[in-house]
Amino acid sequence: MKYMEKIEKRKSIREFRKMGLPAEKLDEIAVSFDSLHRLLPDLPVELVICTGDTGERLEGVAGYQGKSFMAPAYLILLSEKKDHYLFNAGYIAEDLCLKLTEMGISHCWLTVGDSEETKKAAGITSDKEVVVVIACGYGKEEPKKKRLDILSPSNVQFRERPGHIAPKIAQEELVFQNVWGKPVDWEAREIDPLLDKSFYAASLAPSFMNRQPYRYILKGKLVILCVKKEEMTSRKDTMLDAGATMLNFDAIASQQDWVDWVMGAPDGIETVGIPDEYDAVASYEWD
Numbered sequence: 587m588k589y590m591e592k593i594e595k596r597k598s599i600r601e602f603r604k605m606g607l608p609a610e611k612l613d614e615i616a617v618s619f620d621s622l623h624r625l626l627p628d629l630p631v632e633l634v635i636c637t638g639d640t641g642e643r644l645e646g647v648a649g650y651q652g653k654s655f656m657a658p659a660y661l662i663l664l665s666e667k668k669d670h671y672l673f674n675a676g677y678i679a680e681d682l683c684l685k686l687t688e689m690g691i692s693h694c695w696l697t698v699g700d701s702e703e704t705k706k707a708a709g710i711t712s713d714k715e716v717v718v719v720i721a722c723g724y725g726k727e728e729p730k731k732k733r734l735d736i737l738s739p740s741n742v743q744f745r746e747r748p749g750h751i752a753p754k755i756a757q758e759e760l761v762f763q764n765v766w767g768k769p770v771d772w773e774a775r776e777i778d779p780l781l782d783k784s785f786y787a788a789s790l791a792p793s794f795m796n797r798q799p800y801r802y803i804l805k806g807k808l809v810i811l812c813v814k815k816e817e818m819t820s821r822k823d824t825m826l827d828a829g830a831t832m833l834n835f836d837a838i839a840s841q842q843d844w845v846d847w848v849m850g851a852p853d854g855i856e857t858v859g860i861p862d863e864y865d866a867v868a869s870y871e872w873d
């Protein structure tokens with residue numbers, strides 16, 4: 587399955603059938619982990635797959651309001667704590683979610699409150715930090731109505747998509763050109779159709795409470811990612827959200843040649859007019 591197809595198809599599912607995932611599917615997930623794309627390839631990460639009564643043990647520990655959804659399996663991503671490790675974790679976890687989508691396995695990220703508590707509940711011994719928990723299994727379709735616990739920022743134009751309950755911020759409002767707030771002229775001939783597609787893919791990434799706490803600025807050939815300091819979202823979830831949107835952008839923009847993101851604010855960022863509640867966190871040279 588091509589990346590764009592997986593990105594468009596991916597969605598969170600929160601109700602699971604009791605039937606467990608067959609051993610060969612769990613093996614396929616474990617084996618695929620080594621070939622998932624990484625933002626920081628040298629940063630040690632590890633995937634632990636937990637089955638059995640893990641759902642009961644994670645109840646009250648991970649997920650919105652402590653809801654773990656009693657899934658037959660949980661994929662727990664652990665990482666060493668180094669610079670940008672949460673961006674890296676979000677990036678890898680989104681690639682993992684796209685792999686699950688390709689395998690026809692339903693899944694949903696669960697927010698992690700306390701890493702030590704999560705390790706204890708899941709029976710994991712490791713010096714690394716729990717960065718992502720993904721509940722997975724064979725799912726049931728979500729009810730068509732929007733969930734009350736998925737909030738969306740106000741005053742923003744959204745795009746609904748058939749078959750998906752979580753709308754996404756329209757690309758026109760997610761990406762600015764040259765200065766903050768100035769819409770991109772998508773009709774102009776100078777916007778590369780592949781860049782347009784990459785922003786569309788970036789707009790479809792999962793995010794905590796569907797808040798999408800980021801915006802992109804296209805400044806000449808430079809794509810700048812800005813992340814919001816949100817009251818409703820922890821710093822950890824915000825960085826994971828950013829990692830997930832970076833993976834989607836890269837998956838389309840980079841074609842064969844992965845990971846062109848450079849972490850940190852690029853030179854000359856003062857001229858872009860980024861508001862105080864946002865920080866420029868990474869950039870990508872478009873050629």
Ligand SMILES: Cc1cc2nc3c(=O)[nH]c(=O)nc-3n(C[C@H](O)[C@H](O)[C@H](O)COP(=O)(O)O)c2cc1C
Nearest residue numbers: 597598649650695696697752792793794795796826
């Ligand atoms: C960092 C992160 C944490 C999340 N935590 C939870 C969670 O605890 N419970 C939950 O039901 N969904 C969780 N989600 C899933 C989001 O609610 C979901 O991505 C969002 O509503 C958009 O829906 P979609 O994934 O179908 O596009 C999380 C997503 C991310 C990226």
